[in-house]
Amino acid sequence: MRLKNLDEDQFAVRVSNLSKRYRLSLSSKNKFLPWFRANKNTNEKYTQNHYFHALNNVSFNIKKGESWGFVGVNGSGKSTLLKIISGNLKPSSGHVEVNGKVAILDYGNGFNGEFTGKENIFLKASVLGLTKKQTLERYHSIVDFAEIGDFINQPVKTYSSGMSARLGFAIMAHVDADIIITDEALAVGDVFFVQKCMQFIRSFLKNGTFLFVSHSTNDVLSLCQHAIWLEHGAIKAIGPASTVTQAYLAKSHIDGVKNLDQDNDNLQSSLIIKENIKSEVVIEKKALSKFMNFNMSEDLPEKEKPSMSSDLYNEIDILYGECRSTPYAEGAKILHVMFCDEADRILTKIHGGQIARLAIHILAERELISPLAGFQLINHQGQVVIADNSNSISQENPFLVKEKTIFSVEFTFQMPFLPVGNHSMIVSVAAGKNEANAIILQTINPALLLRSVTSHTKHGLIGIPAQSITIEV
Numbered sequence: 001m002r003l004k005n006l007d008e009d010q011f012a013v014r015v016s017n018l019s020k021r022y023r024l025s026l027s028s029k030n031k032f033l034p035w036f037r038a039n040k041n042t043n044e045k046y047t048q049n050h051y052f053h054a055l056n057n058v059s060f061n062i063k064k065g066e067s068w069g070f071v072g073v074n075g076s077g078k079s080t081l082l083k084i085i086s087g088n089l090k091p092s093s094g095h096v097e098v099n100g101k102v103a104i105l106d107y108g109n110g111f112n113g114e115f116t117g118k119e120n121i122f123l124k125a126s127v128l129g130l131t132k133k134q135t136l137e138r139y140h141s142i143v144d145f146a147e148i149g150d151f152i153n154q155p156v157k158t159y160s161s162g163m164s165a166r167l168g169f170a171i172m173a174h175v176d177a178d179i180i181i182t183d184e185a186l187a188v189g190d191v192f193f194v195q196k197c198m199q200f201i202r203s204f205l206k207n208g209t210f211l212f213v214s215h216s217t218n219d220v221l222s223l224c225q226h227a228i229w230l231e232h233g234a235i236k237a238i239g240p241a242s243t244v245t246q247a248y249l250a251k252s253h254i255d256g257v258k259n260l261d262q263d264n265d266n267l268q269s270s271l272i273i274k275e276n277i278k279s280e281v282v283i284e285k286k287a288l289s290k291f292m293n294f295n296m297s298e299d300l301p302e303k304e305k306p307s308m309s310s311d312l313y314n315e316i317d318i319l320y321g322e323c324r325s326t327p328y329a330e331g332a333k334i335l336h337v338m339f340c341d342e343a344d345r346i347l348t349k350i351h352g353g354q355i356a357r358l359a360i361h362i363l364a365e366r367e368l369i370s371p372l373a374g375f376q377l378i379n380h381q382g383q384v385v386i387a388d389n390s391n392s393i394s395q396e397n398p399f400l401v402k403e404k405t406i407f408s409v410e411f412t413f414q415m416p417f418l419p420v421g422n423h424s425m426i427v428s429v430a431a432g433k434n435e436a437n438a439i440i441l442q443t444i445n446p447a448l449l450l451r452s453v454t455s456h457t458k459h460g461l462i463g464i465p466a467q468s469i470t471i472e473v
Contacts, residue, residue, distance in 0.1 A: 010064055011061060011062070012063060012064045012065075012099055013098055015085070015096050016095055017057050019055050019056055019093045021052060021054065023050075055077045055081055057094070058234065059094075059235075063209075069212045069214065069245075070212065071230070076230040076231050077232075077233040079213060082211055082213060083104070085102070085181065088104065100178025101128070101175070101176065101178045102180075103179070105183070113157030114155055115155065117146075117152040117156055117167055118139075118152050120156055121142055121167070122135050125175060130174075141174060146167045148163050148166055173200050179211065180204060180210050180211070182212055183213040184214060195424070198223075199382050210224070217249060227243075227245055313351065313352070316349065316415065317450070318350060318448060319448065330365060331364075332363065334361070335362060335406065337425070352416065352465060354415050356412070356413055356415040360375070360408060361408045362406065363404070367400065368431050370394040370398045372431075375387065375389075375411065375425055383461065385461050385462055391438075416465060417454065417462060417464070418452035420454050421452060424446035424448070426444065427443070
């Protein structure tokens with residue numbers, strides 16, 4: 001499947017009829033069976049080996065500047081393919097052409113566990129094509145990017161998987177690669193570092209070529225233009241990322257439904273089918289708790305609990321930790337950021353669909369005219385999920401805040417359903433005539449960390465808190 005009339009300077013990767021097979025030896029118990037069978041039939045060839053095809057006749061082309069995602073279940077050949085492209089693995093047949101410097105980041109990271117982080121920086125940087133002089137020039141930047149502190153002088157074997165991923169990505173970000181390959185490596189990082197990585201990748205995508213293995217179709221859709229779905233070592237689908245991921249998810253859904261076929265008889269006998277009846281689905285609290293093994297908080301006002309939702313539940317833990325402040329100018333200081341109920345009690349847990357009240361308390365260090373505050377909720381990819389600010393209120397009703405006065409800005413909204421994972425909240429305070437020319441006085445990043453647990457997999461950025469669902473048969 002070679003691209004026709006493709007200029008030699010435009011291609012990044014060409015894969016032609018690529019296959020990779022591994023020889024699987026029989027167990028000691030059965031290793032003599034082929035010999036006996038061969039003696040019974042002299043025409044049968046004697047062999048003690050079986051072969052597993054990790055890749056089977058794979059072909060595709062990637063142009064410079066393109067981003068490609070690779071999806072498929074475990075064992076489908078994704079990692080094998082990218083290791084061959086990066087030159088870390090030899091194919092059994094076929095060939096790969098690569099036009100540019102390649103840097104790959106995977107779980108292994110290619111580190112020597114006995115060496116320190118510092119020693120591994122020089123080791124891996126040299127493998128990726130940097131001279132010792134270039135590595136020395138970039139060393140402090142790599143260490144700052146990795147954010148592992150004094151562990152840089154400790155053996156890598158003492159690192160957690162997240163620390164190894166940090167160091168590996170930091171090196172990869174500084175080697176001036178033309179093609180970057182990541183193999184699920186971002187799955188082990190914390191939310192703040194993943195956001196930093198995502199920002200780097202989006203910047204890299206302006207000029208570079210990106211190959212990405214992930215089980216998260218959301219990540220693939222966010223970062224990749226094209227995608228390949230591998231199944232049993234062969235290409236099942238190839239094309240736009242949205243089309244391929246939808247096909248992959250549909251197949252996964254069908255496979256899941258097939259597993260439930262054995263329960264159909266029991267399900268059928270439990271259904272009461274009524275034609276031409278339209279009814280509203282209502283899930284009572286006790287029934288919900290029994291079904292999901294989940295208890296709604298008893299101290300929440302009833303009107304704050306969602307009467308109905310597109311999910312059975314969406315629980316969000318609010319983590320109050322050390323806020324990282326990034327001051328831009330003097331004039332205001334953010335004192336507290338919290339979610340509260342109507343009685344001003346600090347909430348440590350919120351449910352999707354619940355009415356949320358975000359309170360921001362600010363100290364005016366000088367006289368301020370109609371200051372405004374705002375927030376952004378960021379997912380692990382660095383994408384803004386929801387955001388708002390008080391600009392419209394400040395402009396419609398101008399007000400004056402005197403020096404040394406504490407004022408508060410509160411946002412009340414219905415909490416959306418968040419996908420599983422960590423989300424961080426950024427809060428800012430600004431001053432100016434309007435939002436366009438406002439001067440940021442202080443930013444807290446992050447101010448809060450929200451950890452979401454949901455009963456359903458989300459394929460979008462957020463879920464809508466539906467008030468009711470109707471079924472008509």
